[in-house]
Amino acid sequence: MNALEGRQISFSYPRHGGQALLTNVNVYVRRGECVILRGPSGVGKSTLCHILAGIIPRSISGQVSGEVFFFGENLRFLSLARVAETVGVLFQNPDSQLFFPTVEDELAFGPENLCLPRPEMDKRINEALAMVHMEEYRLVETETLSLGERQRIALAAVLSLQPRILILDEAFSQLDSQSVSVVRDTIRAQKELGRAIFMVENSEEHVDLADRIYELQDGQVREVIS
Amino acid sequence: MKRADPRVKLLWVLLCTTGALVFFRPMWMLGLTLFSLGGTLLFGVTLQALGRRLRGFLPLALVILALHILFVRAGNPLVIIRGYPVLYSGGVMRGATTLLRFFVILCSAAVMARENTRRVLTALTKLGISYLFSFMLMIALRFIPSFSTSFSDALIALQLRGVELKKIPFGQKIRLYKDLVLPVVADAVVKSKELAIVMEARGFGALPTRTSYLDVRMTFADWVLTCILFSLGLLSFGFYYLFG
Known part of the structure; x- marks a missing residue:
């Protein structure tokens, strides 16, 4: 059974005159596998990520067809709580992902929403911070962090939910070299833990992380490297 | 008092800002200003930090003071130029009272700005x-x-x-x-x-x-402070309406 699967996904934004951005796209990611999606700017890579995470059509409107499955369960029939604990999404811009004064608050937000007890939250916060090598930043104010550190904290905030699927939308694009190395290590560690990882990445630098590579062009996805 | 529960700080802010809106007599405003300044310092805001905050509002405060002095024609004339009174005691007092009102509100803002917003959030949730x-x-x-x-x-x-x-x-x-x-x-x-x-x-x-990871709990000192603030509030507002 695939961890994440998108079947026959088509999408068009109403404001673009109904012109299709994605047409009958099929993608899948197995447990413990890292899949990279690449393609030119504006072809719909982020849109595909949003559809696979359920953000489209729940939060962003658009004409979407096809089905998304998490471990064989249709996303359409899953509650928001189930979606949040199954799939974690890391976006490109760290500034729009942090909204609490301190790192600890930021990491606690997701587990609090899922009504986890305090000892469990504490354990998850510790683990997530250790994963991104930022244990000593627990009580630091997020505004004082560099862009790379903020992105690592945003990743830790996603990891504190312990999702079984990770979707990373150009997560490396604003990182310094030290943060790139930490995020790469985190991705490898998550793979070893059996998480399914779907990431949008155009840089050749990170191809080694991938088990398979998809290319998106003219609304179609094709597997270029297996 | 620096680590006082956010609910105590909120009560203090409520008292100060309500007083700033209710009190119109200069001596009462002066008393409230001293109470606000004392609270602000006790809650951990330094004079430098308060000064920085005040500096930004100084031009606006001066404009307000000037407008009151020029346009409020009440009380005794203080300055008369060629038989035309340009400055009245009422205008000066009203301007000074308005400046003190600004100061009290800025003190309240400074105290709340120093508090961790998550603690405030949890405290508000605990208040229902x-x-x-x-x-x-x-x-x-x-x-x-x-x-x-x-x-x-x-x-x-x-x-x-x-x-x-x-x-x-x-x-x-x-x-x-x-x-x-x-x-x-x-x-x-x-x-x-x-x-x-x-x-x-x-x-x-x-x-x-x-659930909430952060918990805020009222300590014995917080309860004592709450009682003092409540009593002080009741007494001062009561006195103001009866004798002010």
């Missing part, structure tokens, strides 16, 4: 205020600086393109600012949309209830 409302308030307060940063970024971008703001006539400058407002507002809307998506992706609103 809906988490959603408190959270929205917190996010809105965090958005204000980002809004002003976007506006100053837009101004810097304009200046980098060769527009010298200092040399532009006032009317044109106002038109320029008006044109900048729309993209800045649009940027804020985009940011808020991104924020909403991230919050939802992390399960916000997924369940009817939520």
Whole structure:
């Protein structure tokens, strides 16, 4: 059974005159596998990520067809709580992902929403911070962090939910070299833990992380490297 | 008192700001100002930090003082030029009272700005205020600086393109600012949309209830302080209405 699967996904934004951005796209990611999606700017890579995470059509409107499955369960029939604990999404811009004064608050937000007890939250916060090598930043104010550190904290905030699927939308694009190395290590560690990882990445630098590579062009996805 | 429970600080802020709105007599305002200043320092705000906050409001405060002095014609004339009274005691007193009112409100803002917003959020929730409302308030307060940063970024971008703001006539400058407002507002809307998506992706609103990692508890000292503030509030407002 695939961890994440998108079947026959088509999408068009109403404001673009109904012109299709994605047409009958099929993608899948197995447990413990890292899949990279690449393609030119504006072809719909982020849109595909949003559809696979359920953000489209729940939060962003658009004409979407096809089905998304998490471990064989249709996303359409899953509650928001189930979606949040199954799939974690890391976006490109760290500034729009942090909204609490301190790192600890930021990491606690997701587990609090899922009504986890305090000892469990504490354990998850510790683990997530250790994963991104930022244990000593627990009580630091997020505004004082560099862009790379903020992105690592945003990743830790996603990891504190312990999702079984990770979707990373150009997560490396604003990182310094030290943060790139930490995020790469985190991705490898998550793979070893059996998480399914779907990431949008155009840089050749990170191809080694991938088990398979998809290319998106003219609304179609094709597997270029297996 | 620096680590006092946010609920105690909120009560203190409530007393100070209510007093600032209710008291009109100069001596009462002076008393409230001293009470506010004392509380501000005890709650851990340094004089330097308060001074920095006041400096930003100084031009506005001076304008308000000048307007009161010039336009309030009450009390005894203090300065008479060629038989025409230009300065009245009532105007000076009213101006001074308004300045003190500003000071009290700034003191309250300084105390709350020093407090961790998450602690305030938890305290408000414990007071029975809906988490959603408190959270929205917190996010809105965090958005204000980002809004002003976007506006100053837009101004810097304009200046980098060769527009010298200092040399532009006032009317044109106002038109320029008006044109900048729309993209800045649009940027804020985009940011808020991104924020909403991230919050939802992390399960916000997924369940009817939520737990809280941070806990705030009233200590014995907090209860004592609350009792003192309550008594002080009741006494002072009572006295003001009866004898003020």
